[in-house]
Amino acid sequence: KTIKDKKVSQSVGAHATPLYPAPVSDFSSLAPRYRISKALLRNIKDNGYSTTTEVQLAALPILLDTRAHLLAQEQSKAQQQQQQQQQQEEEPILDVDLLSIAPTGSGKTLAFMIPLIHALVLARRSQAPSGPQAIILAPTKELASQIANEGRKLALNTAVRITNVRKGMHLGSDPSPDADAPGKEVPPVKADILVSTPAALKNAIGDVDTTSHALSQIRFLVLDEADVLLDPLFRDQTLAVWNALSSPSLRLGFWSATMGSNIEELVKATIKNRAARLSETSST
Ligand code: ADP
Ligand code: MG
Numbered sequence: 001k002t003i004k005d006k007k008v009s010q011s012v013g014a015h016a017t018p019l020y021p022a023p024v025s026d027f028s029s030l031a032p033r034y035r036i037s038k039a040l041l042r043n044i045k046d047n048g049y050s051t052t053t054e055v056q057l058a059a060l061p062i063l064l065d066t067r068a069h070l071l072a073q074e075q076s077k078a079q080q081q082q083q084q085q086q087q088q089e090e091e092p093i094l095d096v097d098l099l100s101i102a103p104t105g106s107g108k109t110l111a112f113m114i115p116l117i118h119a120l121v122l123a124r125r126s127q128a129p130s131g132p133q134a135i136i137l138a139p140t141k142e143l144a145s146q147i148a149n150e151g152r153k154l155a156l157n158t159a160v161r162i163t164n165v166r167k168g169m170h171l172g173s174d175p176s177p178d179a180d181a182p183g184k185e186v187p188p189v190k191a192d193i194l195v196s197t198p199a200a201l202k203n204a205i206g207d208v209d210t211t212s213h214a215l216s217q218i219r220f221l222v223l224d225e226a227d228v229l230l231d232p233l234f235r236d237q238t239l240a241v242w243n244a245l246s247s248p249s250l251r252l253g254f255w256s257a258t259m260g261s262n263i264e265e266l267v268k269a270t271i272k273n274r275a276a277r278l279s280e281t282s283s284t
Pocket of ligand 2: 109225
């Protein structure tokens with residue numbers, strides 16, 4: 001779908017600036033294009049992945065590249081230099097929201113997991129661990145556990161820690177008293193990426209104190225099987241987790257095998273919302 005979109009975007013307008021970076025056909029070519037950590041590349045290889053699937057070849061460059069870099073093509077040299085300098089300082093990686101529709105079995109897990117691990121490897125280089133920065137939601141325990149396992153294999157020997165959230169886990173920054181064993185304290189989970197069902201995550205956060213709760217550092221929210229997460233059975237819980245995230249720079253990833261009306265509505269509303277917020281901030 002993205003590849004088709006690429007042609008469309010290139011044929012629109014007089015200066016047909018490509019809005020999407022070139023597809024990547026094998027994982028080893030990620031190394032010269034993006035500063036992917038050696039450990040991550042080795043893990044990809046060791047797990048038997050060499051050529052990318054269709055969704056990966058389109059989504060990986062979009063997520064690994066930066067908007068700043070792409071937009072720079074349209075700007076003056078001076079602006080570009082300034083931007084490159086800023087880029088080196090801030091590493092604005094994974095600075096896009098993405099909606100990706102690709103069939104079951106097409107390799108969506110790797111397509112969102114690799115850029116996420118890459119972004120967090122970079123983040124961990126410049127700052128000490130400060131609580132979870134990414135949440136991946138999946139509709140079932142089994143799926144969440146599979147995603148966490150896949151993620152851990154890819155994050156082996158990197159600083160990035162992935163936790164599969166289960167009911168009863170505690171995500172606060174302080175130890176909490178264990179209700180079943182009074183006097184005993186449950187240590188908080190230390191992780192960069194949380195993989196969870198919406199219900200288990202809500203349970204693990206407990207009462208959401210909007211100013212200082214455990215999810216205040218979350219910058220990335222991935223909805224895997226977004227069609228299911230947004231169907232009537234899960235919708236309220238999914239939105240409750242989303243609404244608990246307060247970061248103004250929250251980035252969203254919707255991944256699904258089908259483009260249902262539930263996703264379309266939400267994506268449209270989100271875009272509208274963000275546009276409104278952008279015009280608010282630019283007018284002040
Ligand atoms: P989806 O989420 O799109 O349904 P998965 O991410 O679960 O698909 O991947 C389906 C299967 O394909 C998994 O067993 C995974 O290991 C495998 N796979 C993913 N990407 C590749 C690749 N580039 N090369 C070979 N196998 C892959
Ligand atoms: Mg999947």
